[in-house]
Amino acid sequence: MTTFVDRVELHVAAGSGGHGCASVHREKFKPLGGPDGGNGGRGGDVLLVVDQSITTLLDYHHKPHRSATNGKPGEGGNRSGKDGQDLILPVPDGTVVLDKAGNVLADLVGHGTSYVAAEGGRGGLGNAALASARRKAPGFALLGVPGGLQEIVLELKTVADVALVGYPSAGKSSLISVLSAAKPKIADYPFTTLVPNLGVVTAGETVYTIADVPGLIPGASQGKGLGLEFLRHVERCSVLVHVLDTATLESERDPVTDLDIIEEELKQYGGLGNRPRIVVLNKIDVPDGKDLAEMVRPDLEARGYRVxxxxxxxxxxxKELSFALAEMVGQARAAKPKEEATRIVIRPKAVDDTGFTVVQEEDGLFRVRGEKPERWVRQTDFNNDEAVGYLADRLNRLGVEASLMKAGARSGDGVAIGPEENAVVFDWEPTVMAGAEMLGRRGEDHRLEAPRPAAQRRRDKEAERDEAEKEYNDFKPF
Ligand SMILES: Nc1nc2c(ncn2[C@@H]2O[C@H](COP(=O)(O)OP(=O)(O)OP(=O)(O)O)[C@@H](O)[C@H]2O)c(=O)[nH]1
Ligand SMILES: [Mg+2]
Known part of the structure; x- marks a missing residue:
């Protein structure tokens, strides 16, 4: 059974905002008491939070789909819907968040460091909140915004000060077991270690962590043996230790050749060139091993290694080894700029929420992109003319109309708001959108003057609510 996973694909869905409610206050003898529809609640975020008691991404391997809860819809009587709950996903220290293309989105180091992987959608405003002097009785409410959906990759890069590299059976895990309290599996067959081991070493005042990775063999960079896959766990270390076997019985091997081969593989992996390294000649309890160690020592020292x-x-x-490592780790720590606070909240890259762009595409379609216009479209109930008019007003005020005109759009041209896979497309009617005001002042509800029969109103309202509710309930990201 797998017990360690260091790379997972994770699908996260934030909660959607609840729909706003369109409702009219009703009292005996006071048939139209004004709008009293409450706002929808916000959808919950999905957060990744470093928890140092967690060492593997195994949980996410088993359950790669995670979602936060939706906000509740608003209700009549000015009752706001409840916000959805944030979903907090604990991850190991040293988890790197990537998008599917492999771009790093966040590097989560330090207990409590968190990252908003998907943002909850805003709740829609109810008609009470949409009322204004000009629009006294809005007959519509805004829809909740769907929660963000993200596909991310989590990669664990163990955070250790010292990393041990070397051939299989060189004694890396044995060294961890005697330098620290960790009890990794040790055996006399190669590739005993299939996943990195981590131990904590105390040398005098200094406490540092030490990790090994599965043994490397010639051609590891071409995927031989377990390959270089695990080397990402040594990427963060400040000191690399070559563990060389002085007592191997394989005829074509000796410590210096082994070192060259491992160095070549590290070079193929890349990025570790400037890491300070030392050499450990292990197994000198074996008489031949001790002899060989003495023999190769000058050669290794001549290359500049501490041996x-x-x-x-x-x-x-x-003891000597662990104190030397403590000293090197101490130097590396002193050279590093002090980390401000461990608890940083990193948000997904900020969107410019004031701007928008209008671009005419090859097929003639005008595409509008921008955080606001795209959100407004999602908030609009297209079955409600008043809501569509409100959208037109908002777009107009932002200057979308004018920009379309400037870009050469003419009546009847196709306009898409949003990205290709998720756009609202319509035929542009500038007179309707830009001149929305000409159609009569929106919000002066004629029903105030000539109310529909109460039963009819109730039926209409119920139908509207049902539809909004249905859409809300039907929204299941996965
Ligand atoms: N005589 C002797 N044997 C040792 C010494 N250190 C490790 N060994 C033996 O070498 C064998 C391999 O040791 P491991 O610690 O599992 O080696 P490893 O480098 O972790 O190997 P992989 O996990 O396969 O990469 C085991 O049988 C150990 O008991 C040592 O100092 N002296
Ligand atoms: Mg091992």
């Missing part, structure tokens, strides 16, 4: 002779099994040279 440590140790035996993980016989506990030789360990």
């Amino acid at each position: 440590f002779e140790v035996s993980a099994v016989a506990h030789m040279g360990l």
